[in-house]
Amino acid sequence: MGHLRRIIPLLLVMAGALPAAGLAQSTAEQEARTRAANLAQWPDAARSLFGRKTTPAHLPPRAIGSYARGCLAGGAALPPDGPSWQVMRLNRNRNWGHPVLIDYLEKLARDVPRITGWAGLLVGDMSQPRGGPMLTGHASHQIGLDADIWLTPMPKGRLDRDQRENMPAVNMARADWRDVDPRAWTPAHVRLLRAVAADPKVERIFVNPALKVALCREPGDRSWLDKVRPIWGHNYHFHIRLACPAGMASCVPQEPPNFGDGCGAELAGWVERQYKAIFHPPKPRPGPKPKPKPPLSLDALPPECRQVLAAP
Helix, strand or coil, X not given: CHHHHHHHHHHHHHHCCCCHHHCCCCCHHHHHXXXXXXXXXXXXXXXXXHHCCCCCCCCCXXXXXXXXXXXXXXXXXCCCEECCEEECXXXXXXXXXXXXXXXXXXXXXXXHHHHHCCCCEEECCCECCCCCCCCCCCCCCCCCCEEEEECCCCCCCCCCHHHHHHCCCCCCECCCCCCECCCCCCHHHHHHHHHHHHCCCEEEEEECHHHHHHHHCCCCCCHHHHHEEECCCCCCEEEEEECCCCCCCCECCCCCCCCCCCCCHHHHHHHHHHHHHHHCCCCCCCCCCCCCCCCCCHHHXXXXXXXXXXXX
């Protein structure tokens, strides 16, 4: 229940019940204020230490720790522009990843016109230059193996800097958040997600519960849906998580999915909880608000992350 209370404001913004200015990542200006406040409040937290780093650690490439508690050595940047991709929200400096993620995204982007008929991909958040916890946003994306891909097709023309910071993504969820919006969701989205799931390097794909509802209606073999899991948000983009590179002992793998295709009671529960959080949120408890939980300390990360921070 505590996790649900934390995501209710996000869900209300997405549903239009609260102004977008109340969301930390709604604009570059608002995000900058949130970053500054987090740095001031917790200057020695792991998120502050990694959030200050603007360049990668010049070490051999390694994903260190787990997806939600780790760091990245030898990170590489996905170029802001490619023949069939464009990186969005460049001010965040989150277009970094392990070289295997960069290679994967470039190959996926090259295949997208054939798979979908789109001009290419709009790429959202990946990792910070040295990975680690972020000052705003994600709990994961810490070891350079996660990437957010917009569900909005890439336009044929190149976006300028202002457009990349402010262009809104398309909400794929229906007004009641129980299914997809048929005006936005297309067979091309299904083909793209199916192709991503077929790659053995992909460990997980995260989508909004409303999108998973639509995917579960697809005819034929549904074994590929094992990798596609519902999660809050993710109505504008989907999240790709790669498996740990072979032989990389410093990387903590995620357990394989063990819930089958996830199209039954599990999904129904996600849909119902999301609907209630948006349209019937619980009333605030009386009395003073509980103190926020302190963010992760550097000691909570693998010891090697200190070397990553100290590296030139």
